[in-house]
Each structure stands twice: as structure tokens, then as C-alpha cells.
Amino acid sequence: MAVPPLGSVPEGPGELVIESTGSEMTGVEATVLGRTAGAALLLFAAACSTPTAPPPSTPPSSPASTAPTSTTPTVDLSSLRQGKIPADYPKPDLGKLPPKPADSAPLRERIAWEALKKVTDFAHRVDPGARSSCPAFDPGRTTTVTCTVTYLGESYDYALRDIKFQGTGLTNGRTEQGTVSYKADLTAGPIIRDQAESVLRYQNSTEYVACDMAEHVRFGFDSTRRRPSGSSVVGEWIHVPGISCRYLDPTARTVKTIPLELYDSGAPIHPSSRIGG
Numbered sequence: 001m002a003v004p005p006l007g008s009v010p011e012g013p014g015e016l017v018i019e020s021t022g023s024e025m026t027g028v029e030a031t032v033l034g035r036t037a038g039a040a041l042l043l044f045a046a047a048c049s050t051p052t053a054p055p056p057s058t059p060p061s062s063p064a065s066t067a068p069t070s071t072t073p074t075v076d077l078s079s080l081r082q083g084k085i086p087a088d089y090p091k092p093d094l095g096k097l098p099p100k101p102a103d104s105a106p107l108r109e110r111i112a113w114e115a116l117k118k119v120t121d122f123a124h125r126v127d128p129g130a131r132s133s134c135p136a137f138d139p140g141r142t143t144t145v146t147c148t149v150t151y152l153g154e155s156y157d158y159a160l161r162d163i164k165f166q167g168t169g170l171t172n173g174r175t176e177q178g179t180v181s182y183k184a185d186l187t188a189g190p191i192i193r194d195q196a197e198s199v200l201r202y203q204n205s206t207e208y209v210a211c212d213m214a215e216h217v218r219f220g221f222d223s224t225r226r227r228p229s230g231s232s233v234v235g236e237w238i239h240v241p242g243i244s245c246r247y248l249d250p251t252a253r254t255v256k257t258i259p260l261e262l263y264d265s266g267a268p269i270h271p272s273s274r275i276g277g
Contacts, residue, residue: 075253075255077208077255079210080208080210080255081197081208081209081210083201083207083209084207085201085202085206085207086198086202088202089202090124090198092124092125092126093126094126096128097113097116097117097120098113098116100113101113106136107180108133108134108135108137108147111134111145111184112133112134112147113132114158114184115134115148115156115158115184116130116132118158118184118186119132119149119151119158119186119190121265122186122189122190122266123151123189123191123192123195123216123266124199124266124267125194127152130149130150130152131149131150132148132149135147137163139164139180140165140176143161144160144161145159145163146158146159146160147160152190152216154190154216154218156186157186157187157188158187159184159185160183161183161184162182163182165179166178166181185221186221187220188218188221189218189221190217190218191216191262191266193214193216193217194215196211196213196245197210197211197245199267200245200247201247203268204249205250206248206250208247208248209245209246209248210245210246210247211243212245213243213260217243219240221238237261237262237263238262238263239261240259240260240261244258244259244260245258245259245260
């Protein structure tokens with residue numbers, strides 16, 4: 001078949017002759033007939049066009065950042081006992097004591113109740129099974145008397161000294177009316193572990209406390225275990241040798257150890273009282 005000059009259009013129906021003059025297609029010709037000419041033309045053009053660059057790949061996402069490791073020190077609480085922080089200072093409910101004897105009751109009964117209250121006050125806990133007794137004595141002839149309190153199975157002496165009787169001269173035929181004065185002290189006191197720990201929770205605002213002691217201890221008083229408080233609190237501290245308490249400082253997040261020291265009332269001393277003491 002003769003090839004028409006470049007740029008001429010054949011006269012046959014539906015015929016189209018294309019000759020590429022590009023550097024890659026020189027001397028190549030194609031003839032398409034009828035309705036398929038348009039599709040073939042598009043196909044041919046696509047084959048000759050510059051390849052389309054693939055879409056840029058999505059940059060790999062950076063690995064998720066790792067949260068910084070906490071620098072909060074780990075505190076071992078396994079040796080401490082957890083308990084609720086009291087809203088108020090833990091005090092005994094003295095309403096659970098036996099009724100106070102009337103003023104008309106025998107003197108020894110009134111002093112026996114006083115001795116029971118002294119032991120209970122020091123322990124800051126009421127023992128429903130506690131008992132107390134004093135021997136009968138004549139305050140006009142006796143200067144010393146020892147009463148006994150049984151508290152949590154232990155005996156505590158309440159020693160009276162310098163007993164004095166001041167008569168009024170009035171008598172009922174058997175006894176003379178008058179007033180009795182005396183000095184009295186406990187020679188020992190009960191320390192209750194739960195109570196001491198409860199006070200320390202309140203004083204230090206912490207749930208975790210432990211005192212290294214039995215559930216309750218009979219503690220004998222003597223001058224070698226007392227020393228001035230070194231604070232504005234009137235009285236002396238009672239140092240309890242061999243017993244220390246530990247508690248979690250909620251601010252410093254550390255466990256602190258302190259010696260067990262008590263006020264004369266039996267309560268553990270407040271941390272502020274140790275300043276300068």
C-alpha cells in the first residue's frame with residue numbers, strides 16, 4: 001500500500017493513517033479502520049507517552065513515643081499496718097467505765113474508781129473487764145495506801161502517800177466528819193499498740209504505721225525514763241526503751257522511724273514537741 005505524504009488525509013471512509021516522527025517511533029506506522037480508530041489512537045498515544053511517576057509513598061510513621069519512666073521511689077509498706085486516719089484525736093469513751101461512786105460512798109470505793117480511771121486515761125482505752133480495789137484504812141492514822149487495778153489481765157498499783165485528815169469536830173457517834181488529802185501516782189501504766197498507732201496516724205496524717213511491740217505492754221515508771229519535754233508542753237516525756245514506731249511520711253514518701261515517747265498522760269508526743277527536745 002502506498003503511504004500518503006505526511007499530513008495528508010486518506011479519502012477512504014473511516015480511515016486514518018498516523019505516522020510518528022518521534023525519536024523512539026521513526027518509521028513506525030499504524031492504520032486503523034472504522035469505529036475502533038479512536039480507541040486504537042488512545043491506546044497508541046498512551047503507549048508512547050512518558051511513564052507517569054508513582055505517587056510519593058507515605059513516609060513511615062515514627063514509632064510511638066515511650067512515656068517517661070516515673071522517678072517516684074518505690075516504698076515498701078509490707079511491714080506497716082494500714083488504718084483509717086482519725087478525724088479527731090483518739091480519746092477513750094469514759095462513759096463505758098463503771099458508774100462513779102457517790103460522795104457518800106466509802107472512801108476506799110471512791111479511790112478505787114479513781115485508780116481505775118487513771119489507768120484507763122493513761123491507756124486511752126476502756127477495758128470492760130477491768131477491776132479495781134483499795135484496802136480499808138483510817139485516814140487519820142494511815143499515811144500510805146496502795147490500791148490495785150487489774151487491766152487487760154495485768155496488775156497496776158495506784159500508790160497513795162502523804163494521806164492527811166482534817167476533822168471538823170462533828171461526829172455521828174462513829175466517825176468524825178472532815179476532809180482527806182493525799183498524793184497518788186501510778187507506778188506503771190498500760191501501753192496499747194492500736195491506740196499508739198492510731199494517735200500517730202492522726203498526728204502525721206498517714207494511714208501506714210507500725211509500732212514494734214506486743215498488743216499491750218505493762219510499762220513501769222522510774223526517774224531514769226523521764227526527761228524534760230524541751231518544748232512548751234508542761235511536764236516530762238516518758239521514754240519507752242526498746243520500742244520504736246515507723247510511719248509513712250505522706251509528703252516525703254519515705255518511712256520514718258521514731259522512738260516511742262509519751263506525755264505524762266500516756267499519749268504519744270506530737271512531732272512538733274520533738275523540735276529542740
